[in-house]
Each structure stands twice: as structure tokens, then as C-alpha cells.
Amino acid sequence: MALSGRFRSALVIGLQGIRARKLRTFLSMISLFLGVLAVIVVQTSSVLANRELLTDIELSEGKDGTVVISMPPNEQTAPVVLDALRGRADAVGVVETNAIIGEPGVTPINPGAMPLKYADQGGGATKMICDNNMCYPEPSTEAPPPRGQAIEVRLVALTGDIRPFRPFPTVSGSWLDFTGAASFAPRLVLNNEAADAFTRYRLPAEMRMDSARAHSTPQVIGTIHDGQAQPTVYMRLDELVNWIPASTLGTSSGLTVLRTQSAGAVEQYLQAKLSPTSPFFPRTVDSRERIGGQLDMMRWIFYGMAALVLLIGIAGILNVGLATVGERVEEFALRRAVGTPRLLLAGIVLAETLIIGLLTAATAIGTGVVGLQLGSRLFGGNHPSLQNVGFPWEAGVAGVAAGLVAGILGGLLPAIRAARIPIATVMRA
Amino acid sequence: MTPLIQLTGVGKTLKGQGEPRSILSGVDMTLHAGESVAILGRSGSGKSTLLSLIGLFDRPDDGQYLLHGNDISRIAERRAARLRSAEFGFVFQRFFLLKHLTAMQNVAMALVNGQGWAARRRRRARVMAALDQVGVAHLAKQRPPRLSGGEQQRVAIARALVREPRILLADEPTGALDTETGALVIDVLHAATERGCGLVLVTHDHAHANRMGRVLRLNDGVLVTERAGVSV
Numbered sequence: 205m206a207l208s209g210r211f212r213s214a215l216v217i218g219l220q221g222i223r224a225r226k227l228r229t230f231l232s233m234i235s236l237f238l239g240v241l242a243v244i245v246v247q248t249s250s251v252l253a254n255r256e257l258l259t260d261i262e263l264s265e266g267k268d269g270t271v272v273i274s275m276p277p278n279e280q281t282a283p284v285v286l287d288a289l290r291g292r293a294d295a296v297g298v299v300e301t302n303a304i305i306g307e308p309g310v311t312p313i314n315p316g317a318m319p320l321k322y323a324d325q326g327g328g329a330t331k332m333i334c335d336n337n338m339c340y341p342e343p344s345t346e347a348p349p350p351r352g353q354a355i356e357v358r359l360v361a362l363t364g365d366i367r368p369f370r371p372f373p374t375v376s377g378s379w380l381d382f383t384g385a386a387s388f389a390p391r392l393v394l395n396n397e398a399a400d401a402f403t404r405y406r407l408p409a410e411m412r413m414d415s416a417r418a419h420s421t422p423q424v425i426g427t428i429h430d431g432q433a434q435p436t437v438y439m440r441l442d443e444l445v446n447w448i449p450a451s452t453l454g455t456s457s458g459l460t461v462l463r464t465q466s467a468g469a470v471e472q473y474l475q476a477k478l479s480p481t482s483p484f485f486p487r488t489v490d491s492r493e494r495i496g497g498q499l500d501m502m503r504w505i506f507y508g509m510a511a512l513v514l515l516i517g518i519a520g521i522l523n524v525g526l527a528t529v530g531e532r533v534e535e536f537a538l539r540r541a542v543g544t545p546r547l548l549l550a551g552i553v554l555a556e557t558l559i560i561g562l563l564t565a566a567t568a569i570g571t572g573v574v575g576l577q578l579g580s581r582l583f584g585g586n587h588p589s590l591q592n593v594g595f596p597w598e599a600g601v602a603g604v605a606a607g608l609v610a611g612i613l614g615g616l617l618p619a620i621r622a623a624r625i626p627i628a629t630v631m632r633a
Numbered sequence: 634m635t636p637l638i639q640l641t642g643v644g645k646t647l648k649g650q651g652e653p654r655s656i657l658s659g660v661d662m663t664l665h666a667g668e669s670v671a672i673l674g675r676s677g678s679g680k681s682t683l684l685s686l687i688g689l690f691d692r693p694d695d696g697q698y699l700l701h702g703n704d705i706s707r708i709a710e711r712r713a714a715r716l717r718s719a720e721f722g723f724v725f726q727r728f729f730l731l732k733h734l735t736a737m738q739n740v741a742m743a744l745v746n747g748q749g750w751a752a753r754r755r756r757r758a759r760v761m762a763a764l765d766q767v768g769v770a771h772l773a774k775q776r777p778p779r780l781s782g783g784e785q786q787r788v789a790i791a792r793a794l795v796r797e798p799r800i801l802l803a804d805e806p807t808g809a810l811d812t813e814t815g816a817l818v819i820d821v822l823h824a825a826t827e828r829g830c831g832l833v834l835v836t837h838d839h840a841h842a843n844r845m846g847r848v849l850r851l852n853d854g855v856l857v858t859e860r861a862g863v864s865v
Contacts, residue, residue, distance in 0.1 A: 209750030216745055224733030538729045539746065541690065542792070543718020545711060548747035627690045630725055 210548050217539075218555030221528075228524055232557075233564045235520025236610050240561075240568040242510035243606040244599045248572060250503045251596035254495060261491040263431035266369045266462055273471060273486040275459040276479050282453040284477045285461060286441060288470060289363040295463035295470045297363035299441055299453055301414070302356055306407040308419065310352025313405070317356040319433040320401055355401045358434050359413065361441040361453075369462045370430070375399070377426025386442040390422045398435035399427040416447045514606055517564075521557055521614025529553065529618045529625075536622050537629035550619035554612065557619075561611025562604070569595075569603045635702045637800055637831045638664040638687060643696035645682055645854075656682045660696070660856045662849065666799065669823065669832040671842035673859065674851035680835045681804055683851065687833060688721050688802045689713040718748040722793030722801045722830075724822070726808040728785045730777040736788045737773040740764060743795050763795040764788070767821045783814035790821050801825055801832045807841060819844055 222229050266272060275281045275297075285297040304312050313323045364382050366372075372379075380393055390411065394402065401407075402424070411422045422439075430436060445453070453459070463470055465488075475484055529536070536549050573595045584591040645657040656679045664670055674680045685691045686698065689708065698706045700720065708716070717723075722743075730739045740760045744751055751759065764770040767787040769780075777785055786806060793801060803822055807815030819834075819841050826832045826846075834845055842848050848860040 210747040212750055213745045213747045220734065220738070224731075534729060535731055538731075539742065540714070541688070541717065541723050542743040542746050543714050543716075543748050543796075544746040545714045545748075551747075628685055630723075630729060 210545075210551065213544075214548060214551035214555040217552045218559055221532075221552065221556050222559060225528065228528060229560055229563075232521045232524045232560050232614075233567065235524075236514075236517035236561065236564045236607070236614070237568055239510070239514030239517030239610065240565050240603055240606045241571060242513040243507075244568050244572040244603040246503070246506040246510045247602035248576065248596055248599040250499065250506070251598050252593060254499055255596075257495045257499070258491055260431045261495065263370055263372060263429070265491060266489045267371070268489055268492050269465055270369045270489045271463050271465065271467075271471070271486045272489065273461045273463070273474070273484050275461060275474070276482075277455050277459070278478070279451040279455060281455075281459050281478055282441075282445075282450040284474065285459060286363055286445065286450060288473055288477070289461070290442075292364060292467075292470070293368065294467035295364075295461060296366050296369065297441060298366065298460045298462065299361040299444065300458045300460075301359050301361070301448075301453070303359040303411050303413045303437070304354050304356045305409070305411045305422065305437075306354025306405070307352040308354075308410060308412065310354050312354040312356040313351065314356055314401075314435065317358045317434050317436075320355075320397060320404070320435065323355075353405060353407055355398075355405065355407065355435060357398050357401075358432075358436040359444075360436060360438045361444040362438060363441045366438075366462065368464075372428040372430050375427040375429055377424070379426055379428065380438060380440055382440060386440060386446060387423075388420070388443075388446055390420055390439050390443045390447070391425045392422045393426045393428055393438040394424060395428060395430045395432055395436040395438075397433060398437055401435050413448060415449075415452045417449075418447065420447050514610060518610045518614045521560065521610060522617060525553065525557055525615055525618030526621065529621045532622070533625050533629055536625045537627055540625070540627040541630050546623040549625070550623040553619040553622045554615045557615025558608065558611035561607035561609075561614070563607075564610070565603045565607025568607075569600050572599060572603070634665065636663040636665050636699075637701065638662070638833075639697075639699040639702075640687070640693075641697045641699075643686060643693045643698060645679070645686060645691070646694050655854055657686070657693075657851075657854045657856075660854075662856060664800065664831045664833060666831055667826055667829045668847070669826045669834065669845040671834045671836055671845035671848045672851060672856075673836065673839070673842055673848060678851040679854045680851050683856070684802050684804050684833065684835050687800075688723060689717050715748055718743070718746055718796060720799055722790075722796070722798035724786070724790050724793050724801065724803040724806045726805040728777070728782075728789045728809070730785055730788060730792075732777050735774050735776055736764065736769065736780065736791075737761070739777070739788055740792045740795050743792050759795055760791075763791040766794060766824075767791045781814075782810050783817060786810060786814075786818050787821060790818070790825075794825060799830060801830050803832065803834045803836075805835055805837065807836065807838060815841065 275285060282299065289295050289297045302317050306312065314320060362380065367379065375396065380391060409421050411420045461474065471484065471486065539549060576593060576595050580590050580593050640660055640662040643657060643660040644655065647654045647656050660683060672680050672683065686693050692708070693706055696706070697704060700716065705716070737760050740763055741756055744756050744759065761770055761773065764773055767790050769784055769787045769791065772780060772784055780788065801822060806822065807818055810818060815838070822832055822834065823844060834841065836842050850857050850859045
């Protein structure tokens with residue numbers, strides 16, 4: 205109860221002091237504002253950069269905690285995987301191969317499914333091979349067919365919905381429906397790069413794949429963003445199997461299984477069926493930790509700079525606080541004369557600087573929110589990552605913490621001075 | 634009957650950079666409830682120092698200080714603050730009203746001091762009662778710069794009385810006022826003694842001193858009785 209009384213007293217007197225010295229309060233806030241704002245900007249940038257990097261990595265590698273298993277290449281692999289994962293939501297099999305869509309019997313404009321910015325630059329005596337990391341030329345002894353109206357795409361065939369693991373946002377149309385029967389006209393979902401290729405070139409709807417029994421006529425049902433630079437199309441694996449025998453897929457294409465942490469039984473089943481003697485080497489995605497490590501150094505450098513600016517703000521509060529205590533010597537001596545304990549006098553000064561710190565933090569957070577909205581509107585068109593971006597709560601917490609720290613550090617010395625003012629000052633005056 | 638205050642052989646020495654200088658020496662003094670005592674003396678004779686010791690602003694170097702019969706000569710600052718709040722009311726020559734606060738808020742300062750907490754309504758009632766007691770309740774919402782010297786001093790007295798102290802200490806409360814206003818202020822202080830409050834008045838003014846029950850004089854730190862009062 206006594207503490208409550210003292211706390212309330214400090215708050216009441218602190219607010220009275222702030223009301224009495226509005227200009228000084230304002231000046232203190234100005235000196236602190238830039239410091240707190242710097243902390244908020246650094247924290248916001250860090251959170252947004254982290255989020256952006258994480259989103260990209262989630263699209264290409266999978267969400268944190270996803271277990272990735274590379275399947276052994278043999279004839280049994282694809283049929284077993286297809287059979288084991290059919291209808292499951294906690295695991296998905298992914299087969300990757302290449303396909304050419306367009307005019308038959310010609311060299312595509314982007315051999316090896318290379319990104320379109322390299323279109324018409326490769327081909328000829330070499331064959332362009334692309335993987336997740338890079339594209340590289342591989343010498344070819346065969347005389348290439350003439351270049352024509354066709355593009356090569358990376359074809360990703362799925363046993364089920366991959367989006368719980370890689371959250372591809374839909375750009376237009378719809379995503380693959382895994383519930384109905386497989387269609388003989390393969391339904392394709394394009395990534396942005398592939399969609400761009402179809403927009404740029406007028407291509408006949410004919411799809412060719414190595415080892416396929418015949419050419420198929422695909423139907424495009426939607427576009428997604430998958431963060432890939434290569435033109436990529438997604439389709440159901442059971443629809444692919446209509447054209448390429450499952451036994452061939454397991455040997456000629458890369459087959460990967462993504463599963464949740466709780467779907468360990470699937471892995472055990474596949475292990476028993478496909479590789480009973482040599483174990484799988486599953487990898488668990490932990491992007492957050494990896495990115496955190498990459499960003500840490502940069503973040504701390506910026507935090508250091510923000511701390512310097514904050515320090516200048518604290519010096520401003522300290523300066524104003526000391527000057528104010530100097531002017532209020534008689535007031536504090538009088539308060540002691542009427543029974544105010546030293547600790548409460550220190551509390552009054554700290555309450556004032558803390559309130560100033562919190563008010564400044566609130567102003568800086570408000571500025572941050574408005575600034576981010578403004579930035580989003582002005583630059584969102586050129587930078588998709590800035591579109592519809594919300595103010596991160598971590599930046600708000602950092603701002604409040606910076607305000608509190610500044611209030612405490614800036615008010616500590618004036619508070620100690622106030623508590624030490626001799627009571628006899630009122631007698632000597 | 635136990636006196637409110639009993640000083641026995643109290644001394645105070647100023648220890649500065651040079652030789653220690655004795656300010657008070659062997660001071661004996663008592664104050665009973667309802668009694669008023671005036672302390673006269675030249676400037677620098679130790680009047681304010683004595684008031685500081687009585688009001689627990691400072692501690693004596695020698696002697697004994699009993700408050701209600703309890704020895705508080707070496708009391709810790711924390712307890713001294715509590716006693717200053719509960720037992721003493723202070724009136725100073727320069728009023729010491731805070732300009733940014735209204736008369737009411739200035740008086741409430743003695744209640745908002747971390748020694749307990751009164752709800753706003755109760756605080757307001759006590760403040761208004763104290764202002765009424767000194768005849769300035771109608772000025773409750775005025776700020777000090779808009780008050781005359783006499784009104785300001787009466788607000789300062791209301792601040793001293795609001796916690797209903799048992800001892801009032803007044804350090805030249807009329808020093809900044811004209812004779813007529815000064816007399817009115819002394820009336821207000823005197824009225825407090827009629828309600829059982831002990832009053833110690835430090836003054837240069839013989840007329841005001843003569844209105845007190847007893848008159849003491851400080852000569853170079855030694856307290857002597859100039860006029861004894863009626864035994865209480």
C-alpha cells in the first residue's frame with residue numbers, strides 16, 4: 205500500500221512537473237525522438253529483411269521443420285512413393301524433370317529450362333543444364349535441331365498439395381486439385397517466369413518429355429509465385445504417370461519426399477520398402493536459424509549506430525534533466541521539508557523522464573507506422589516486398605524499450621541529484 | 634504532562650573547511666501542546682539552525698532531543714521524513730509556493746508526499762478545510778502569482794496545517810509582509826495554538842514576539858529566556 209502511495213505520488217507530481225514545463229518536455233522529446241526512431245527503423249528493417257529472406261527460402265526449400273528426404277534412384281521408387289503418399293496431407297512426393305512446350309522437333313529458346321533473360325543465348329553445340337543453384341553448359345555431340353517456337357520448363361510433379369511445406373501464393377487462376385481423377389490432358393500451374401514466357405511467345409500447346417510415350421496437350425489452370433528464376437510448371441504426379449511410366453520416373457528424375465515432423469512413419473515405410481539396408485539421410489529445414497546468423501552481424505552494426513543516436517538523445521534528456529533539477533532545488537527541498545522521502549524525490553524525477561521517454565516512443569512508433577504505410581504506397585509498385593506490409597510488433601517493443609532505457613539513463617543522474625538536495629536549502633533561502 | 638518537545642544541552646557545530654564553529658551550545662528548551670514560543674536574536678545567532686534541529690532537517694551534534702518523550706537525537710532520515718510529515722508544519726519567510734500549481738495543489742503537496750495516500754475526494758476535502766481555516770478557501774484555484782503576499786503566506790500556512798500537525802515551526806513568516814498583513818498572519822498562527830498546536834516562531838519583530846506565550850533569545854548560540862510564560 206505504501207509503495208502504491210509512493211508510486212501514485214511520483215506519478216501525480218511527475219505529471220504536474222511535465223505540465224509546468226511543456227517546452228522543456230518538448231525539447232527533451234525532440235532530442236530523444238531521433239534516437240528512438242533509429243531503433244525502430246533498424247528493428248523494422250531487420251524484421252522485414254528477415255521476413256523477406258525467410259519467405260524466399262520457404263518457397264524454395266520449405267518451411268522450418270520440414271523434413272526433406274532424397275529418394276534412392278531405382279525403378280521401384282516412384283511407384284512406391286506414389287502408392288505410399290496418395291491422399292496424405294502430411295507428406296508429399298516431388299518429382300522433378302524437364303519438359304518442352306511448343307513446336308515439335310525444334311530446339312527451345314531456353315535450352316535446359318534456363319531463365320528467360322538468357323533466352324536465345326545458349327543451345328547449339330552445347331546443352332544447358334540447370335539445377336537449383338545454377339545453369340551450366342554441357343557439351344553435346346549431337347547436331348541440334350533448328351531453333352523454334354518452344355520453351356523448356358522445369359516440370360515438378362506432386363503426389364499432393366505441396367503448399368503446406370512451400371507456401372506458394374496464387375497469382376491467378378487456381379492451384380492443382382488433387383481430389384479428382386487424373387486427367388489425360390495434364391493440368392499445369394505455372395510460375396511467374398513460365399507465365400511470362402507464355403505471354404511473350406505464342407506457343408502451340410504441346411508438351412514433350414524425355415521417356416514419354418507420346419506428346420501431351422496440357423491445360424494451364426493457374427499461376428503461382430514460387431521464387432524461382434527458372435520457368436517451372438507444377439502438375440499432379442499421377443497425371444504425369446499417364447505419360448511416363450512410373451518405373452522410368454524413379455531412375456531418370458530426382459525424387460524427393462517432404463514430410464512434417466509427425467509423419468515419421470511414412471519415412472520408415474519408404475525406408476523399409478526402398479532401402480532396407482542403407483539408411484536415408486533426411487535433412488530438416490531450419491532457415492530461421494541460418495538466416496538469423498547471416499543477418500546478425502549486419503543487425504548489430506545498425507543497432508550500434510542506432511544506439512549512438514539514442515545516446516545523443518539520452519544526453520539531451522540528461523542535460524535538460526540536470527538543468528531542471530538545478531532550477532527546482534527549492535521545490536525539492538520544500539518537498540523534503542513536508543515529509544517527502546529522498547527515494548520519492550528520485551522517483552519523481554525518474555517518473556518525469558520515463559513519461560517523456562514513453563511519450564517519445566509513442567510518437568516515434570506512430571511516425572514509424574505512418575512512414576511504413578507511406579513507403580509501402582510510394583515504393584510498393586517497384587518493390588513487391590513492400591506491398592501491404594504491416595508494422596512489425598517487434599519494432600514497437602524495441603521503441604518502447606528504447607524509450608524506457610532512455611528515460612532511466614537520462615533521468616538517473618538528475619534523480620540522484622534531486623534526492624541529495626539538502627533540506628536546509630529552504631531555511632537558507 | 635509530557636512536553637511535545639524537550640531539548641537538553643543541544644549543540645551544533647559547523648564543520649567547514651576552516652576551524653569548526655559552534656552555532657548552538659547547551660540549548661535547553663521545552664514546548665508543550667497549545668504553547669507558543671518566540672525566538673528572537675540577531676542575524677547569524679543560530680535561530681534558523683535551532684529551527685532546523687527542531688524540525689528534523691538536521692541532527693544535533695550534542696545533547697538530547699525528545700519528541701513526545703522519545704529520543705530522536707540520532708534518528709535516521711527515513712523516520713525523520715515520516716515525523717516531519719506527521720508531527721510538524723513548516724512556515725517559511727518566502728512562502729515557497731510553487732508557481733505552476735494552484736493554491737489547492739500547493740496545499741495538497743503536503744498530502745501527496747509518499748507518506749500514505751488519500752483518495753482525491755478526501756484530499757480535496759482536507760485541503761479546502763485547511764484553506765478555510767486560514768480564510769482563503771475562495772482562492773483555492775488561483776496560482777501564487779495572482780495572490781498578494783499575505784494571501785500567499787496564508788496558503789503556505791494552510792499547507793503547514795493540512796496534516797493537522799502537533800507542532801508548527803515558523804521561520805520569520807512575516808519578514809516579507811507589511812505590518813498589518815504580518816499581524817493577520819500571526820493571528821492565523823495563534824489560532825492554531827488555540828486548537829492545541831505547539832508553535833515556535835522565529836522572528837525579529839518584538840511586537841509579534843510579545844504575542845507569544847514565552848519569548849526566548851539566542852545570543853551567539855546560547856538560548857536565554859527573555860520573558861517566561863505562564864506554566865502550562
